[in-house]
Amino acid sequence: MTDHNFPASTNLSHWLHASQARLPALFRELQQQLRENAAGFGTHTAPQRQLDPLPLLIAAEEWQVLEAGMLQRQRLLQAVLNDVYGAQQTVRDNLLPAEALFRAADYLLPAAGLLAQPMDWLPLLSLDLAKDAAGQWCVFADHAVVPAGLGHLVEHRLAFNHAAPLQGLALPKAQIAGFYRQLLQLLQQPLAGESELEALAGLWITSVRNADYFEQAYLANYLDIALVHGADLTFRDGALWLKTLTGLQSIGALLRFLPDPQSDPLELEPGAGGCAGLLQSIRQQQLCCVNPPGSSLIDSGVLAPFLPRLCQALLGEALLLPQATALWLGDAEHCAIVLANLTAYRLQRISSKQHYLPAQLNATALMQLSAQIGADPADHIAIVLADMPLEPCWQPDTGPFTAACTLRLFSLICKGQSGSVLPGGYARLSTDGLLLQTPQQETALPASGPQLVKDVWVLADRGVTTSLLQSSSGALELSRHSGLVTSRVADHLFWLGRYNERLNQICRALRAALGLASQHHADPLAAQADMTPLLRFCLQANGHAGALDLPQVLHQLFDPAQPGGLFAILQSLLLNAQSAREFFAADTWLVLDKLQQALRQWPQQSLQQLTVPGAAGQYLRQLDEIILLQTALYGLNNETMSRTQALRLMDLGQHIERGMQTAALLQIVFVPSHGEAKPSAALMEAVLRLADTVNTYRRRYRSQLHPLAVIDLLVFDDSTPRSVGYQCLRIQRQCADLPVLTPTPGLSAGQRLALELVTLLQLTEPQSLFDTEQGATPALGLLLSQIQHRLKLLSDSITLAYFNHAPRGY
Numbered sequence: 001m002t003d004h005n006f007p008a009s010t011n012l013s014h015w016l017h018a019s020q021a022r023l024p025a026l027f028r029e030l031q032q033q034l035r036e037n038a039a040g041f042g043t044h045t046a047p048q049r050q051l052d053p054l055p056l057l058i059a060a061e062e063w064q065v066l067e068a069g070m071l072q073r074q075r076l077l078q079a080v081l082n083d084v085y086g087a088q089q090t091v092r093d094n095l096l097p098a099e100a101l102f103r104a105a106d107y108l109l110p111a112a113g114l115l116a117q118p119m120d121w122l123p124l125l126s127l128d129l130a131k132d133a134a135g136q137w138c139v140f141a142d143h144a145v146v147p148a149g150l151g152h153l154v155e156h157r158l159a160f161n162h163a164a165p166l167q168g169l170a171l172p173k174a175q176i177a178g179f180y181r182q183l184l185q186l187l188q189q190p191l192a193g194e195s196e197l198e199a200l201a202g203l204w205i206t207s208v209r210n211a212d213y214f215e216q217a218y219l220a221n222y223l224d225i226a227l228v229h230g231a232d233l234t235f236r237d238g239a240l241w242l243k244t245l246t247g248l249q250s251i252g253a254l255l256r257f258l259p260d261p262q263s264d265p266l267e268l269e270p271g272a273g274g275c276a277g278l279l280q281s282i283r284q285q286q287l288c289c290v291n292p293p294g295s296s297l298i299d300s301g302v303l304a305p306f307l308p309r310l311c312q313a314l315l316g317e318a319l320l321l322p323q324a325t326a327l328w329l330g331d332a333e334h335c336a337i338v339l340a341n342l343t344a345y346r347l348q349r350i351s352s353k354q355h356y357l358p359a360q361l362n363a364t365a366l367m368q369l370s371a372q373i374g375a376d377p378a379d380h381i382a383i384v385l386a387d388m389p390l391e392p393c394w395q396p397d398t399g400p401f402t403a404a405c406t407l408r409l410f411s412l413i414c415k416g417q418s419g420s421v422l423p424g425g426y427a428r429l430s431t432d433g434l435l436l437q438t439p440q441q442e443t444a445l446p447a448s449g450p451q452l453v454k455d456v457w458v459l460a461d462r463g464v465t466t467s468l469l470q471s472s473s474g475a476l477e478l479s480r481h482s483g484l485v486t487s488r489v490a491d492h493l494f495w496l497g498r499y500n501e502r503l504n505q506i507c508r509a510l511r512a513a514l515g516l517a518s519q520h521h522a523d524p525l526a527a528q529a530d531m532t533p534l535l536r537f538c539l540q541a542n543g544h545a546g547a548l549d550l551p552q553v554l555h556q557l558f559d560p561a562q563p564g565g566l567f568a569i570l571q572s573l574l575l576n577a578q579s580a581r582e583f584f585a586a587d588t589w590l591v592l593d594k595l596q597q598a599l600r601q602w603p604q605q606s607l608q609q610l611t612v613p614g615a616a617g618q619y620l621r622q623l624d625e626i627i628l629l630q631t632a633l634y635g636l637n638n639e640t641m642s643r644t645q646a647l648r649l650m651d652l653g654q655h656i657e658r659g660m661q662t663a664a665l666l667q668i669v670f671v672p673s674h675g676e677a678k679p680s681a682a683l684m685e686a687v688l689r690l691a692d693t694v695n696t697y698r699r700r701y702r703s704q705l706h707p708l709a710v711i712d713l714l715v716f717d718d719s720t721p722r723s724v725g726y727q728c729l730r731i732q733r734q735c736a737d738l739p740v741l742t743p744t745p746g747l748s749a750g751q752r753l754a755l756e757l758v759t760l761l762q763l764t765e766p767q768s769l770f771d772t773e774q775g776a777t778p779a780l781g782l783l784l785s786q787i788q789h790r791l792k793l794l795s796d797s798i799t800l801a802y803f804n805h806a807p808r809g810y
Contacts, residue, residue, distance in 0.1 A: 023394050026053040026163055033159035035593055036586045050450040051156055052393050056405060056427045057171070060460040066129075066137060067421045069321030070411045074125045074419065076307065077142065077298055079314045082118035085111050085294055095313050096306050099330055099378045103350045104302040108260055110267045111294030114282055119413055122298070123186055124255070124290050126150075129321070129407045133387045138324045140383075140406065142303075144295035146257050148212055149408045149426030151219030154180070156455040157424065173457040174423035179412065184223050186290065186414050187253040199252025200242055200484070202226040204233075206258040206273065214578060216257050221582040226251075229258075232488050235277025239286040243487040245645050245802055246739045253288040260296040268293065301326070301381060302350050324386070330378030338382045339370060345382040347373075359385070393429060393452070403429040407456060425456035489580045490649050491803040496576035497653025498795075503569045504630045505661040506541050509534045510557065511623040512686040518617065530683040533669045534690075540668075541661055542569055558599075570599055585640040588633065595629040598622065645739060652734050652798065659727035659757075660791045662691070666714060667784040670707055671776050678775060681705045687714070691722040708770045711780070716766055724787060728757040731794070741801065750801065753794040760786060 030051045058066070083090050084107070090096040101107060115121055126149065128141040157176055187201035203220040205213060207229060220227040226242060233251065234241050241248040261269035266276035281287040297303065303310070304326035311319045327334040327345075338345055347356040347369065356369055373380050390402035408426045413419035429452035485493075513534040517527050535553045542564045560567040577584065577592060601622065634654070641647045669679050669687055679687075684705050688694045691714055701709050718725035732754040740748070747755065760783070769780040 023053050024396060027394070027396060029163040030159050033162055034155065036589055048450045049152070049453050050395070051159060052395075052429065052452060052454045054392055054394050054454070055160070056391060056407065056425075056454045056456045058456065058458050060458070062137075063174075063423070063458045063460060066321070066409065069137075069319070070125070070127055070409055070421050071413070071419045072311075072315070072317070072320050073127065073139070073142070073307075074122060074411050074413055076311050076315055076319075077125065077144075077303070078118040078122045078413070080303060080310055081121035081295060081297065082115070083314075084297065085114060085121070090310060090313070093313070095310055096303070097328070097330060097378075100302055100306075100328055100350060103379055104297060104300050105351055105353055106260060106296040106300040106302070108268065108294045108297075110264075110279055111292070114279065114292060114294060117415075119415065121292065122295055123414060124183070124410070124412055125298075126408055126410045127321075129409065130405065131389050132322075132324075133389070135389055136322060137407070138322045138386075140324050141301065142298045143408075144291050144298040145260060146212075146299075147255075147291070147410060148215065150410060151215035151217075151222070152453065153410075153422070153424060153426045153455075154222050155215075155218055156426070156453065160455055171457060171459055172461045174460045176422055176424045179410070179420060179422040180223065182412055182414065182417075182420060184225070186412065187223070187225060187255065187288070189253075189288070189414070199250040200226050201253040202228040202242065202251055202255070204254050204256045204258060205229050206262065212257070214581075217578070217581050225255075226484060226486060227489075227582070228254075228486060229488065230262075230273040230275050232486050233275035235275060235281065238281060238284045240275060240278065240281050242484070244484045245487065245490050245649075246484075247741060249484060251287065253290065255290045260293045263293050300350070300353060301348055301383075304383070305381060325384040327382045327384075328378075329373060329380040329382060332377075334382070335373070335377045339373065342366060342370065344385055346385055348381045348383070350379050350381060391427075391429070391454070393454075395452075403452065405429055405454065423458040423460070427454035427456050428452070429454060485644070485646050485649075487803050489583075490646065491799070492576040492579040493583065493646055493650040494653040494798065494803070496573060496580065497650040497655075498657040499569055499573040499576060500630060500633060501654045501657035502541060502661065503566060503573060504627060505658070505665070506538050506557070506566065506569070507623055507626050507630070508690045509538050509541075509665065511620060511627065512690040513538070514620050514623070515689070516682060516686055518620070526680075526682075529677070530680055530686070533672075533679070533683065534665075534686065537661075537665045537668050539564065541664070566599060570596065580646075583641060583646050585636065588636050588640070591629055591633045591636060595626065595633070598626050598629060648734050648737060649798075649802070652731060655727045655730050655734075656791050656795055658722065659724050659731070660788050662714065662722065662724050662727070663784045663787040663791075665690075666711065667781060667788075670711065671781040671784065679707065684710050691720075693720055693722065696720065707774050707776070708766060711769060712766045715783075716761055716764075718761075725761050728754065728761060732758055735794075738798075738802070748801070749797040750794055753790055753797060757787065757790050757794075760790070 030053060034049060034051060080090065080096070084096065084101060091098050091101060122144055124144070124147060126143040126147045127139050128143070129137045129139055132138050153176065184201075201223075203216060203223070203225055205216045205227065207213070210216075217227055226232075228242060228251075232243055234243060234248070236248070240251040240254075242251050256263065258274065263274040264276060264278040265271060265274055267279045268274070278287070278289075279293060282289055282292055304323060305328040307323055308319050311317065327338060329335040329338060338347075343359040343366075345358065347358060348354070349356075358366055358369060361369065388404050391405040393401050393403050395401070406428050408428070410422040410425070411419060412422075513531045516530045516534070538557060539553065556562050557565050558567070559565050562568065574592060574596070577588075581589075637647070637650065641650075665687070669683060672678065684707065685694070687710065688697050693713055697709070697713060700713075713720055713723065715724045717723050718729050720726055732751075735748075735750045735754045738748075738750065746752075764779075764783055769777055769783065771777055
């Protein structure tokens with residue numbers, strides 16, 4: 001049993017020594033939980049995270065000090081922001097030098113007078129803290145914009161809860177769900193007005209390609225609020241509106257995860273993303289912004305040297321949480337001290353937000369930095385570097401080790417409330433201390449390795465709620481409302497369907513081609529003649545340009561650097577899936593992870609190497625696995641996703657792509673270019689196998705392979721799931737159920753194109769497509785070209801109507 005009267009570090013040390021055998025299994029389980037949440041898809045800008053099985057423990061008495069100090073600091077920063085964007089009395093009294101404040105790149109003149117109440121400037125605050133050599137917590141950085149860690153914190157805690165049987169650590173840790181409920185209430189509070197329109201809350205991101213996108217999407221999904229970026233928003237009638245599949249929805253509250261200058265291209269940085277009119281909607285009190293433009297002055301660090309005296313002047317008390325020693329070099333005495341021992345500090349330039357670590361500079365660079373400081377000392381802030389205690393950690397490769405640790409905490413002060421601090425945190429580890437030296441740079445850890453993180457437990461019996469869902473005994477109105485689907489998310493789902501089908505078609509064609517190589521290994525020329533159309537399709541299916549180089553086809557398809565290769569398609573598939581992650585079950589991410597691994601296991605081989613007898617077998621088995629995983633992905637989504645517009649658009653993307661690629665394949669195989677021979681029986685059988693229709697064909701025609709019969713089965717037979725006719729009928733049904741944005745008489749553009757496709761097939765006589773010698777007539781090439789053209793027009797029509805958005809009533 002763990003003695004809860006011991007200090008937190010003693011508890012952890014005791015558990016570490018007693019539970020060595022548990023740690024490997026606990027570590028594996030925690031990492032598996034992260035992978036199942038799709039956190040395992042790392043990039044060079046966002047390395048995968050590894051969650052330490054040893055949490056950072058904070059005793060109740062120690063937490064009370066942190067809690068009181070953080071709430072005091074938040075009230076102080078609220079007062080400072082209210083003053084610098086209002087009366088500027090602190091500047092008049094020289095508590096905050098004008099020469100420092102007005103140099104700051106994050107000081108926004110358009111934000112002056114934006115808000116009337118101090119607490120409106122900073123409802124949400126996060127701090128980076130670390131212990132000094134004496135073991136006392138010190139503040140290294142403040143964050144108002146981009147409160148990174150809020151989403152990861154939930155994910156880490158849920159991972160530990162799931163792995164509870166493996167922990168053997170019975171500690172009464174405080175629950176965190178109550179804080180998130182208060183955050184959600186803050187976002188929903190301005191939405192309870194008397195407006196007839198139900199306003200929405202949103203989490204505003206910069207881009208789905210942002211390294212922090214996973215966390216932002218995870219947090220939005222946990223809070224059940226809309227995930228939006230600038231392209232999703234529009235400003236009309238003095239307010240912000242969200243573009244959705246069913247029209248415009250009013251936005252009442254936003255939590256921003258993007259820099260201030262990018263928020264409003266009209267008043268801030270021209271040409272940037274964001275939404276013009278954001279500042280105006282805040283001024284007119286049409287929008288509650290939890291971290292309004294202008295609050296990033298907190299993140300800049302320019303206030304750090306002056307906070308102790310500002311606290312005394314504005315609050316009449318000393319700072320409860322010590323501030324890491326920060327010096328403004330506009331003070332001649334401080335400048336002389338720093339220049340005398342430059343390597344003992346971290347330097348920051350106020351006007352450009354550049355950071356310098358003199359201890360890592362050579363002699364020439366140090367001289368240049370000294371000259372830069374001497375030329376304009378008032379543009380620099382220096383922060384003392386200090387040795388920090390190391391925390392116990394554990395990894396499979398190293399076993400127990402120690403590392404420097406930064407702790408990120410979050411606090412919330414809502415109207416009419418005293419404020420609360422999230423009873424836990426997000427801790428980042430570094431064995432070299434770099435992360436502590438540059439707390440505002442998330443990429444300080446080596447990009448080649450995983451980011452080491454800890455969950456933070458406050459050892460106190462506080463908060464019994466472990467979920468945002470609460471039991472209710474009141475009256476309930478049943479609902480089957482599926483929730484809103486933004487135009488951007490609908491776009492991603494549509495293209496997820498298209499890329500998934502494109503990857504599937506190419507892999508099927510490649511499997512058929514390798515099957516021909518194995519079948520005709522005694523006659524390489526015959527094998528190459530039959531394989532050529534299939535390999536040409538593989539390269540052209542994703543827009544590959546250039547001459548067909550048969551010996552290097554496999555290299556072109558499996559080379560990660562090739563823009564038309566399979567990896568490029570997979571990355572597009574993953575991007576679109578991650579951009580709509582809230583629509584997918586956990587099993588979907590497991591399949592995507594396995595699919596990624598299966599593609600990466602393909603060795604770089606040339607086609608010539610695979611023509612050796614028996615060499616293609618292992619590659620055929622690997623392609624079988626890839627195709628099976630894709631089929632599982634398609635099936636999982638259809639089994640787990642509700643029958644809503646989200647699934648409908650993904651299904652449309654899937655079947656538009658299948659119809660286009662099937663028509664393109666048949667055109668390459670059955671409409672040969674000048675001088676090419678008609679398709680052989682082996683090639684026609686390979687096409688039937690590619691479409692999983694060999695058994696259907698044999699039941700109808702036994703062993704007679706006839707091109708007319710193949711075309712009839714794969715183009716006109718609407719009972720065959722992979723035929724063009726089946727795709728057209730399914731597309732027509734799905735288009736009929738798409739939302740109507742602007743009611744007009746007759747069919748919509750998409751419905752009209754879908755009808756044209758079905759009619760085109762119904763009016764075509766299959767026998768007219770081949771001559772008496774089984775050669776394709778020009779009518780076959782024309783028909784297949786018309787099908788592809790109309791499907792492309794249909795895709796464009798859906799994009800224009802639902803993704804670029806035509807709002808209802810405007």
